[in-house]
Amino acid sequence: MPELPEVETTLQGIEPFVTNHQVSKINIRQARLRWVVPTKLPLMLEGLKFHKINRRGKYLLFENDFGHMIIHLGMSGSLRIVKADEPPGKHDHVDFCFSAGHILRFKDPRRFGCVLWQDKSQTVHPLLQNLGPEPLSDNFEGKHLFLASRKRSISIKPFIMDSKIVVGVGNIYANEALFLAxxxxxxSAGRVSLQRYERLVFAIKEVLKKAIIAGGTTLRDFKGSDGSPGYFKQKLNVYGRGGKKCISCRNTLREIRLSQRSTVYCNKCQR
DNA sequence: ATAATCACCTGCTCGC
DNA sequence: TGCGAGCAGGTGATTA
Incomplete structure (x- = not known):
């Protein structure tokens, strides 16, 4: 499920049940995720409290005195708060049990996600060290994309999905933002004008912000909720609508593949 | 260095 | 009802 809005929604939903709660026990049922869950994870977490959860791109960073736990949800991961007596399902790979009696449960059928540990130190984790700016921050502006794209022949969609350029723009929202812009x-990314990049940046921010707000409305009952946060309910203009009519000009939306990813667009509205 | 493809997994849908 | 093919929200690694 996770694009950036879902990761942000997840963070906001679990935060009250995680921050400043003492971790009593970690249960790892399946350590073989994208990378093996480090053996020392329980040692670094049990008996301690997380100070805060931060987000960098789609990575969640759970901070405590010794460093931080890094969680990525991959393609199918989710984090939920459940009661201590709730039996785990087939794909519930890791439980973080809290003294207060609830559990933060990591589920990931496809196991493309990860749960890692980074000791407190000067060095940045390799997964985080080459990431581009946050799309919702002020320093993400048209000029950044314009400068980064000079002499690049790559198509603009995979370009904005490259985390070295900007983090957190996944397939759904890349499609939507390009439609809006x-x-x-x-x-080619290298042949887009500064002015058009400014419009694109505005569209990316707009699409992500609206999706976060939509997700936020569904996370009231994060504890014990069955998930399915917001973006499915959000109105998607192009993603998943290949062959249907453009909402703007009624032209038939085209569906192609770019970098192996489903790409939907209107060849009349989008030039 | 850049662009395209592969790989990691499971579950679901579709056509036969 | 069963079976194989293809596809899915991500992204690091490998190949040209």
Whole structure:
């Protein structure tokens, strides 16, 4: 499920049940995720409290006195708060039990996600060290994409999905943002004007912000809820609508593959 | 260095 | 009802 809005929604939903709660026990049922869950994880967490949860791109960083736990949800991961007596399902790989009696439960059918540990130190974790700016921050602006794209022949859609360029723009929202900005996903990143990049940046921020708000409305009952947060309910203009009519001009939306990812666009509106 | 492809997994849908 | 093919929200590693 997770694009950036879902990760942010997850953070906000679990935060009150995690921060400043003492971790009593870690149960790892399946350590073989994208990378093996480190053996020393329980040692670094049990008996301690997390001070805070931060987000960097789609990575969640759980901070405590010794360092931070890094969680990524991959393609199918989720984090939920459940009661202590709730039996785990087939894909519930890791439980973080709290003294207060609830559990933070990591579920991930496809196991593309990860649960890692980084000791407190000067060095940044390799997964985090080459990441581009946060899309919702002020220093993400049109000029950044314009400068980074000069002499690049890559299509603009995979370009904005590259985490070295900007983090957190996944397939759904890349499609949606390009539609809003009226930019054809196939065109070379290096041939897009500054003005058009400014429009694209505005569209990316807009799409992500709206999705977070939509997700936020569904996370009231995060504890014990069955998940399915917001974005499915959110109105998607192009993603998943290949062959249907463009909401703006009624032209038939095209569906192609770019970098192996499903890409939907209107060839009349998006030039 | 850059762009495209592969790989990691499970579950679901579709056509036969 | 069963079976194989193809696809899915991500992204690091490998190949040209």
């Amino acid at each position: 009226k930019i054809n996903p196939k065109i």
